[in-house]
Amino acid sequence: MNLGIVVVSHVPEVAAGVVTLIKQVAANVPITYAGGTDDQLIGTSMAKISTAFEDNSADELLAFYDLGSAKMNLEMAIEMSDKTVHLYDTALVESAYTAASLLQAGVPLAAVEAQLAPLKIK
Amino acid sequence: MLTTTQTIAWLNNFADKIETNKAYLNDLDTPIGDGDHGSNMVRGLTAVKATLADKSDADLTTVFKAAALALISKVGGAAGPLYGTAFLEMAKASKNGDADLDPLLTAALAGLKKRGGAVAGDKTLIDVWTPVTAAVQADQLTPAVISEAVERTKPMVAKKGRASYLGDRSIGHLDPGAVSSGYLFTALLETVAQS
Numbered sequence: 453m454n455l456g457i458v459v460v461s462h463v464p465e466v467a468a469g470v471v472t473l474i475k476q477v478a479a480n481v482p483i484t485y486a487g488g489t490d491d492q493l494i495g496t497s498m499a500k501i502s503t504a505f506e507d508n509s510a511d512e513l514l515a516f517y518d519l520g521s522a523k524m525n526l527e528m529a530i531e532m533s534d535k536t537v538h539l540y541d542t543a544l545v546e547s548a549y550t551a552a553s554l555l556q557a558g559v560p561l562a563a564v565e566a567q568l569a570p571l572k573i574k
Numbered sequence: 575m576l577t578t579t580q581t582i583a584w585l586n587n588f589a590d591k592i593e594t595n596k597a598y599l600n601d602l603d604t605p606i607g608d609g610d611h612g613s614n615m616v617r618g619l620t621a622v623k624a625t626l627a628d629k630s631d632a633d634l635t636t637v638f639k640a641a642a643l644a645l646i647s648k649v650g651g652a653a654g655p656l657y658g659t660a661f662l663e664m665a666k667a668s669k670n671g672d673a674d675l676d677p678l679l680t681a682a683l684a685g686l687k688k689r690g691g692a693v694a695g696d697k698t699l700i701d702v703w704t705p706v707t708a709a710v711q712a713d714q715l716t717p718a719v720i721s722e723a724v725e726r727t728k729p730m731v732a733k734k735g736r737a738s739y740l741g742d743r744s745i746g747h748l749d750p751g752a753v754s755s756g757y758l759f760t761a762l763l764e765t766v767a768q769s
Contacts, residue, residue: 495614495650520735524655524689528646 455555456482456510460517464488470548478552484508496522501529512536516548542571576673580766581637582626587761589619603750606737611750618649638665659689679707697730699751706759724756
């Protein structure tokens with residue numbers, strides 16, 4: 453599959469938990485995540501986000517995040533990545549779930565994005 | 575003209591001020607944030623000091639880039655990508671042969687605005703970087719310019735960052751990022767004695 457999902461949260465368990473939830477409806481969608489700082493503290497890490505990009509088998513990614521600094525670290529990781537990464541300012545759980553279920557169903561990106569649009573909250 | 579020796583001394587002085595005021599920065603960040611600005615900055619600047627320890631023979635670009643990478647990888651909070659971007663922009667600007675503060679800070683401020691999406695008046699570090707950069711351009715940076723800029727964030731309503739979730743309740747608190755930026759520029763004045 454060409455499109456994958458990356459979940460970024462300040463808390464490792466939040467990132468892992470969201471992935472557990474969305475994998476239920478997206479067994480075949482490549483999903484990776486980055487949670488917490490390099491020291492497993494609350495925060496985000498550009499290095500961890502870059503690793504989540506590289507470890508994802510898809511070459512085009514949809515990225516979802518929880519709060520402010522996650523977005524800035526995502527943007528820096530995107531600038532350094534060779535992959536095409538789409539970043540959404542949407543409600544984390546709902547939008548990651550929406551994207552996962554639609555990608556599993558083979559829905560094209562434009563249609564996925566149309567359904568993500570009303571979930572924009574930041 | 576900024577030299578490598580001055581820049582390392584400036585950043586070490588900044589690191590010392592952050593270390594001294596770690597608890598104060600955490601306290602400022604508690605009512606309107608997540609209470610970790612001091613701890614996060616200390617983690618970042620400890621890494622900056624370590625990486626600069628063997629850079630006394632390096633060029634300005636290498637010094638700024640090393641500081642930027644340490645902050646980006648170690649801070650953890652929003653201050654990491656923000657301060658990291660500021661120093662990365664200074665690294666890029668110095669690559670063009672610019673070692674004057676004016677073009678360096680101008681490039682850093684533009685990078686900060688792009689990275690954080692904040693504008694003046696949003697109760698962020700931009701509210702310190704903007705008047706300080708203007709004062710440097712006019713060759714008029716003084717301690718008063720810095721402290722007044724920091725104080726002006728107190729009555730503002732936060733529009734960006736964690737404090738923005740509190741809306742009007744953010745009024746009456748200094749912005750922690752503005753305060754830490756105040757230390758950066760106070761350290762600059764002390765080290766480079768610009769005024």
